[in-house]
Amino acid sequence: xxxxxxxxxxxxxxxxxxxxxxxxxxxxxxxxxxxxxxxxxxxxxxxxxxxxxxxxxxxxxxxxxxxxxxxxxxxxxxxxxxxxxxxxxxxxxxxxxxxxxxxxxxxxxxxxxxxxxxxxxxxxxxxxxxxxxxxxxxxxxxxxxxxxxxxxxxxxxxxxxxxxxxxxxxxxxxxxxxxxxxxxxxxxxxxxxxxxxxxxxxxxxxxxxxxxxxxxxxxxxxxxxxxxxxxxxxxxxxxxxx
Amino acid sequence: xxxxxxxxxxxxxxxxxxxxxxxxxxxxxxxxxxxxxxxxxxxxxxxxxxxxxxxxxxxxxxxxxxxxxxxxxxxxxxxxxxxxxxxxxxxxxxxxxxxxxxxxxxxxxxxxxxxxxxxxxxxxxxxxxxxxxxxxxxxxxxxxxxxxxxxxxxxxxxxxxxxxxxxxxxxxxxxxxxxxxxxxxxxxxxxxxxxxxxxxxxxxxxxxxxxxxxxxxxxxxxxxxxxxxxxxxxxxxxxxxxxxxxxxxxxxxxxxxxxxxxxxxxxxxxxxxxxxxxxxxxxxxxxxxxxxxxxxxxxxxxxxxxxxxxxxxxxxxxxxxxxxxxxxxxxxx
Amino acid sequence: xxxxxxxxxxxxxxxxxxxxxxxxxxxxxxxxxxxxxxxxxxxxxxxxxxxxxxxxxxxxxxxxxxxxxxxxxxxxxxxxxxxxxxxxxxxxxxxxxxxxxxxxxxxxxxxxxxxxxxxxxxxxxxxxxxxxxxxxxxxxxxxxxxxxxxxxxxxxxxxxxxxxxxxxxxxxxxxxxxxxxxxxxxxxxxxxxxxxxxxxxxxxxxxxxxxxxxxxxxxxxxxxxxxxxxxxxxxxxxxxxxxxxxxxxxxxxxxxxxxxxxxxxxxxxxxxxxxxxxxxxxxxxxxxxxxxxxxxxxxxxxxxxxxxxxxxxxxxxxxxxxxxxxxxxxxxxxxxxxxxxxxxxxxxxxxxxxxxxxxxxxxxxxxxxxxxxxxxxx
Numbered sequence: 001x002x003x004x005x006x007x008x009x010x011x012x013x014x015x016x017x018x019x020x021x022x023x024x025x026x027x028x029x030x031x032x033x034x035x036x037x038x039x040x041x042x043x044x045x046x047x048x049x050x051x052x053x054x055x056x057x058x059x060x061x062x063x064x065x066x067x068x069x070x071x072x073x074x075x076x077x078x079x080x081x082x083x084x085x086x087x088x089x090x091x092x093x094x095x096x097x098x099x100x101x102x103x104x105x106x107x108x109x110x111x112x113x114x115x116x117x118x119x120x121x122x123x124x125x126x127x128x129x130x131x132x133x134x135x136x137x138x139x140x141x142x143x144x145x146x147x148x149x150x151x152x153x154x155x156x157x158x159x160x161x162x163x164x165x166x167x168x169x170x171x172x173x174x175x176x177x178x179x180x181x182x183x184x185x186x187x188x189x190x191x192x193x194x195x196x197x198x199x200x201x202x203x204x205x206x207x208x209x210x211x212x213x214x215x216x217x218x219x220x221x222x223x224x225x226x227x228x229x230x231x232x233x234x235x236x237x238x239x240x241x242x
Numbered sequence: 243x244x245x246x247x248x249x250x251x252x253x254x255x256x257x258x259x260x261x262x263x264x265x266x267x268x269x270x271x272x273x274x275x276x277x278x279x280x281x282x283x284x285x286x287x288x289x290x291x292x293x294x295x296x297x298x299x300x301x302x303x304x305x306x307x308x309x310x311x312x313x314x315x316x317x318x319x320x321x322x323x324x325x326x327x328x329x330x331x332x333x334x335x336x337x338x339x340x341x342x343x344x345x346x347x348x349x350x351x352x353x354x355x356x357x358x359x360x361x362x363x364x365x366x367x368x369x370x371x372x373x374x375x376x377x378x379x380x381x382x383x384x385x386x387x388x389x390x391x392x393x394x395x396x397x398x399x400x401x402x403x404x405x406x407x408x409x410x411x412x413x414x415x416x417x418x419x420x421x422x423x424x425x426x427x428x429x430x431x432x433x434x435x436x437x438x439x440x441x442x443x444x445x446x447x448x449x450x451x452x453x454x455x456x457x458x459x460x461x462x463x464x465x466x467x468x469x470x471x472x473x474x475x476x477x478x479x480x481x482x483x484x485x486x487x488x489x490x491x492x493x494x495x496x497x498x499x500x501x502x503x504x505x506x507x508x509x510x511x512x513x514x515x516x517x518x519x520x521x522x523x524x525x526x527x528x529x530x531x532x533x534x535x536x537x538x539x540x541x542x543x544x545x546x547x548x549x550x551x552x553x554x555x556x557x558x559x560x561x562x563x564x565x566x567x568x569x570x571x572x573x574x575x
Numbered sequence: 576x577x578x579x580x581x582x583x584x585x586x587x588x589x590x591x592x593x594x595x596x597x598x599x600x601x602x603x604x605x606x607x608x609x610x611x612x613x614x615x616x617x618x619x620x621x622x623x624x625x626x627x628x629x630x631x632x633x634x635x636x637x638x639x640x641x642x643x644x645x646x647x648x649x650x651x652x653x654x655x656x657x658x659x660x661x662x663x664x665x666x667x668x669x670x671x672x673x674x675x676x677x678x679x680x681x682x683x684x685x686x687x688x689x690x691x692x693x694x695x696x697x698x699x700x701x702x703x704x705x706x707x708x709x710x711x712x713x714x715x716x717x718x719x720x721x722x723x724x725x726x727x728x729x730x731x732x733x734x735x736x737x738x739x740x741x742x743x744x745x746x747x748x749x750x751x752x753x754x755x756x757x758x759x760x761x762x763x764x765x766x767x768x769x770x771x772x773x774x775x776x777x778x779x780x781x782x783x784x785x786x787x788x789x790x791x792x793x794x795x796x797x798x799x800x801x802x803x804x805x806x807x808x809x810x811x812x813x814x815x816x817x818x819x820x821x822x823x824x825x826x827x828x829x830x831x832x833x834x835x836x837x838x839x840x841x842x843x844x845x846x847x848x849x850x851x852x853x854x855x856x857x858x859x860x861x862x863x864x865x866x867x868x869x870x871x872x873x874x875x876x877x878x879x880x881x882x883x884x885x886x887x888x889x890x891x892x893x894x895x896x897x898x899x900x901x902x903x904x905x906x907x908x909x910x911x912x913x914x915x916x917x918x919x920x921x922x923x924x925x926x927x928x929x930x931x932x933x934x935x936x937x938x939x940x941x942x943x944x945x946x947x948x949x950x951x952x953x
Binding site: 009012013057061086087088089090091 | 279280281282283284287290291366369370371
């Protein structure tokens with residue numbers, strides 16, 4: 001579904017503090033599978049996630065998407081292959097918000113807004129009818145059992161509840177791919193396991209899942225189809241399971 | 243120099259505009275020189291971010307220019323008391339040699355800014371920045387024009403002295419004078435009227451054809467632009483006579499006044515709207531077969547064509563209604 | 576179409592809520608903005624109102640006023656000049672005028688005394704303006720004492736108090752009969768203050784004026800349009816001066832706004848980073864920023880203008896009165912007739928909203944181009 005070939009990403013090129021976060025990474029993410037990125041912090045997991053999720057562009061290398069359609073863009077190589085390496089930001093964003101849902105390590109909820117508003121936030125620029133949008137948001141809150149908090153500011157929630165709000169937000173645009181960056185870093189074991197059951201549901205729904213983590217609850221989980229190990233910006237091993 | 247608040251506002255605004263355009267052009271220059279879409283380098287990413295700034299600046303600039311055109315004409319009208327013999331904006335503009343060139347340049351820059359926004363709109367829908375070059379070349383062309391506008395504005399206002407004897411609009415647009423506007427007024431109204439209806443008819447015809455068949459775009463764009471010029475000339479030559487119901491009053495500004503029901507706004511808005519949209523159709527023609535534009539430009543051109551047709555039709559309807567139902571009759575007809 | 580409208584609605588909604596969330600941060604900007612609009616709008620409204628008053632005053636003024644000059648100074652004009660001017664072709668009518676000023680030492684006030692050409696008050700009677708009535712605490716039927724140049728007291732009965740319309744003009748006015756006027760100032764019989772000339776064809780005004788100067792080189796004809804022009808020029812100039820002075824305030828406001836827009840708080844940066852990471856695009860954030868700007872600008876603009884309107888037309892502009900009006904001490908409570916139009920609104924828009932908007936373009940863009948992956952790296 002997502003194909004990376006020879007991706008490198010460097011920061012502060014030509015300056016004293018230049019560093020290479022990704023170094024010649026090539027890999028394939030398969031549709032409907034759970035892929036785990038494993039490695040110590042600073043190994044380039046997060047940067048790889050941002051590149052995979054069309055959030056940032058690689059310095060060199062190419063990214064191709066298969067089976068994803070974006071209005072206004074016609075691919076070169078066949079009908080369902082799309083080279084996105086040098087697309088303008090507005091097209092990348094278009095792809096990102098229709099295809100990817102993000103769950104962040106620090107939840108990244110907007111303080112001061114209510115739970116419902118936070119969940120709806122990614123859909124605002126899409127210009128959907130607000131009544132329909134709101135209904136979808138409430139359905140999601142119901143799914144994660146937090147409907148009673150809908151009108152409460154997110155700052156008042158517990159860690160587990162915040163996590164569920166962040167997951168609900170990732171689902172608001174019904175993405176085909178879920179990307180989670182260290183999702184369990186701030187959760188205790190019970191909540192981490194709860195997260196894994198939610199991931200299992202996603203997988204059942206046919207979503208593609210990408211998780212970066214160094215938490216054994218995640219990378220040792222039976223859910224994982226592929227575990228990619230990283231170190232110093234390079235892929236050191238790719239283990240297929242199941 | 244007359245120390246009027248509006249003059250200060252206009253000068254301030256033109257300085258701000260010049261600065262913003264210079265800033266945009268500087269960025270544009272870097273983009274033209276160092277653009278490499280296939281690269282993912284930080285430089286390229288920065289340049290791509292920069293394109294947003296340019297679009298924003300130019301959009302605001304367009305709005306500023308529209309307002310400033312309005313304020314300029316109204317200020318000229320407001321100041322006419324200060325000049326012996328000036329009865330309205332026409333007289334104030336004639337107070338020194340910079341007035342009319344400034345007005346024409348302002349209108350031209352405004353049209354150009356409108357066309358730029360159309361190109362920018364098309365470009366933002368393309369996935370490979372298809373119109374990048376022409377967009378930024380155009381901005382570079384803006385620089386001397388906007389600077390010239392500021393220069394003329396400063397010269398015009400600093401040269402204004404109350405009490406300078408100027409011709410009033412009655413004599414400025416009277417047929418004897420050998421000025422551009424006098425020349426327009428001197429155009430025989432009969433043939434002018436014929437020309438007006440012929441070009442507008444042709445534009446509507448070509449427009450309808452282009453709208454349905456998507457062919458003959460250049461023809462339509464040319465016709466639309468010619469219509470813009472002819473209609474502007476007609477406005478001075480005979481249309482305003484019907485509104486004023488005076489055989490010698492050729493002033494194009496008094497139409498904006500309350501006495502004439504602010505009808506000038508409708509006339510100028512439709513005229514400028516049609517002119518810009520028509521030019522836009524033409525400017526987009528060479529790019530419509532680019533791969534990234536093939537699904538963008540044709541529908542956009544179709545929408546622009548619809549705008550041209552609606553604007554011009556409205557213009558003709560308002561004018562014809564007045565010609566038919568006004569008690570005023572031109573002798574030459 | 577509908578979608579882009581909904582997009583605007585959603586983002587506007589978010590802009591409002593984010594402005595409210597940062598109330599404390601935005602309030603200083605808003606207050607300053609309102610103040611700037613208020614000050615400039617007061618100047619513009621007041622100038623415009625004064626111009627209107629002047630025009631109102633001159634509406635019924637004669638086409639030409641002829642003054643006699645002696646050594647470059649205004650002097651009394653012999654009435655027989657009038658007879659000769661009346662004989663010039665194109666002149667419809669010539670009227671000698673009697674008017675002057677009377678200084679009232681008890682109230683330190685100057686009154687304008689005028690002998691009206693039409694229906695002058697009967698001998699021993701006067702009509703007085705509002706200001707005079709107020710200062711001297713007079714009602715109709717009361718007696719007013721004036722001191723003649725021969726140090727005699729002249730007692731005059733107030734017959735009528737002039738209406739308050741365009742009070743700026745009539746406030747200090749005393750209408751008086753010709754004989755009382757001449758007694759009061761010990762005015763010779765065969766002269767007048769000046770002459771008014773009406774012309775049959777207004778197009779010939781300049782020609783007639785030229786003929787008068789040719790016939791009487793010691794006179795100065797003043798055209799109505801000249802007076803109007805002078806008033807306009809003076810008021811415009813005063814207004815312009817005030818605007819120049821206020822430019823410093825506008826500039827510092829613009830710098831303040833620029834500073835506010837540039838110095839985003841860490842939290843605000845983080846928020847924009849989050850928005851971008853969850854799928855907002857640069858132009859969405861730019862739209863958000865411009866909606867924020869529009870909301871702030873429009874509300875400050877509206878409130879500033881309303882305050883200025885009240886300040887000028889309900890409270891007679893106490894803050895600017897002396898700088899702009901510049902004449903007379905006799906008008907403590909005169910009220911201007913409300914007059915404002917779209918032209919002034921767009922002028923004010925140009926003086927305030929435009930610089931603010933221009934100052935925030937580049938900072939908004941800086942904020943909007945925060946990298947979406949910034950939220951993941953924090």
